[in-house]
Amino acid sequence: MENVTAFVDGPLALLAVYAFVKQTSYRYVAQLVLSVCQLYGDVLYFTIEMFDGFTHGPVWHPLYFWFYFIFLNSLWIFIPFACIIESWKKIVVSQATSDCTDSDRRKKRILKDS
Numbered sequence: 001m002e003n004v005t006a007f008v009d010g011p012l013a014l015l016a017v018y019a020f021v022k023q024t025s026y027r028y029v030a031q032l033v034l035s036v037c038q039l040y041g042d043v044l045y046f047t048i049e050m051f052d053g054f055t056h057g058p059v060w061h062p063l064y065f066w067f068y069f070i071f072l073n074s075l076w077i078f079i080p081f082a083c084i085i086e087s088w089k090k091i092v093v094s095q096a097t098s099d100c101t102d103s104d105r106r107k108k109r110i111l112k113d114s
Contacts, residue, residue, distance in 0.1 A: 009037050028094075032087035035080035042076045 012034045019027035049056065049069075057064050 004037070005041060009034065009041075012037065028087040028090040031083055032091070035083040035087065038080040039077060039084065042073065042080070045073065046077075 012030065016027065016030040016034050018024075019030045054065075057069060059065055
């Protein structure tokens with residue numbers, strides 16, 4: 001998973017930053033794909049640790065388990081999830097606007113042709 005993060009997510013993150021700075025049309029698509037990749041990695045990280053029996057640190061320790069492992073790593077789940085929701089909403093609105101515009105053009109063409 002770390003190879004995917006380094007070779008795919010890294011360049012994708014740079015592309016997403018570029019897309020937002022330049023206000024490109026694909027900025028929310030880049031954000032969506034990057035956030036899904038991040039969320040997948042985090043879920044995989046938590047799941048593997050859970051199936052290993054939390055052997056990589058002191059279980060239930062207030063600092064190491066609850067703060068470092070649960071709280072800090074949870075940020076890497078909640079933030080990408082919020083970005084996925086934002087991207088989804090923007091893409092849906094954009095598609096609805098495009099559909100409405102296409103429908104209006106067809107109506108005008110039909111009226112013009114009649």
